[in-house]
Amino acid sequence: MSMPSLVSASGVSKRFVLHKDKSLKERLVNFSASRRHKDDFWALRDIDLDIPVGSTVGLVGHNGSGKSTLLKVVGGIIQPTTGSVTRRGRMAALLELGAGFHPDLTGRENVYLNAAILGLTRKETDRYFDAIVDFSGIESFIDTQVKFYSSGMYVRLAFAVAVHVDPDLLLVDEVLAVGDEPFQRKCMDKIEEFQREGRTIVLVSHSAEQVGRLCDRVVVLNHGNMLFDGDPADGLRVLRFGFEQERLEHERVHGGELVEPEARIAGIDVASAEFDQERIIVRAASDLTLRYRYTLSAPQNPLVAGIAIETSTGQPVYGVNTKMLDIDLPTTPGDHSVDFSFPNHTLGSGNYIVRGSLEEKAGRSLDRLNPAATFEVDQPQHGSGLVRLDVRVAVDEPAREA
Known part of the structure; x- marks a missing residue:
């Protein structure tokens, strides 16, 4: 029996308009010719994606492939130019550094503001507040204005809020790479806890190891098109092969002519x-x-x-x-x-x-x-891991009384 879809995207495309004018003044002065000074850029093209309840989906691809755009469309942050997205349940999103924070408010005030944006009542936030602060590890700075926070402190507090609002769907962009190693391990442990609880996660990451460890499905994007949707190991091979092919083609083509290596x-x-x-x-x-x-x-x-x-x-x-x-x-x-x-x-x-x-x-x-x-x-072995070790076990039994 297949699981119901928590997110369903059908025929999703997203277009951005790139203006070549260097300033607003130039656009106003050259208003009559402005159409000649802009290009359409399609960040996504005809994406069909169903995300069932309880799955962890990794969005991978090179910079500019459309990963973050697709994540924002899934989260309702931006609307698609064509197509539609349907979602169910409570969603928490960690898309940009400091998103949802007001720089002039303290960390404490931003916790309540961010939690309200994510759908929590003040009473619910009161109940989770101590756990949020404890998870973030920035108790000493919770009453300091967040404009004085480092990028790592931003991420700590934002992630702590996102994972304590009891989300059905968690969207995570590359922002976790900003945190230090102990905090990244804490985040990975929390995401794995969410997986055991059957929550749905959509993750954007450039770390193949992270994607392979966490995801049960990988979507590979390239120039806004979906190249692959399926098993993580196969998806990462498609990703690596695509990177190498693009690099080699770029190096081999010189002056419009193919140069044999x-x-x-x-x-x-x-x-x-x-x-x-x-x-x-x-x-x-x-x-x-x-x-x-x-x-x-x-x-x-x-x-x-x-x-x-x-x-x-x-x-x-x-x-x-x-x-x-x-x-x-x-x-x-x-x-x-x-x-x-x-x-x-x-x-x-x-x-x-x-x-x-x-x-x-x-x-x-x-x-x-x-x-x-x-x-x-392919050989039966005791234990598991990347290396095979010979193991010997000695059990020290306590001496029996006569």
């Missing part, structure tokens, strides 16, 4: 793997060998080949390159390869992604491959 990564093979239909399997504690192949069409400056192993959600596991290992690579035209071998590897069970990089020792990037390879460590 003189150095490129031909591929990375998991040479020590076993194959089971479409699965590439590496046995636990076996020797893992990654064969890195590259092709040169012209002589090159000294080169560096690098690999990185990540989890399926993008969490870094290990990275190394030939410069670190003090290895010199062939730089003559032709096909070359280098093996990275890990005897008796200690990776834990799960799926892994391999990234490849090729650059000059001077630092100039020549090619990236992401993903370059995937494999699965």
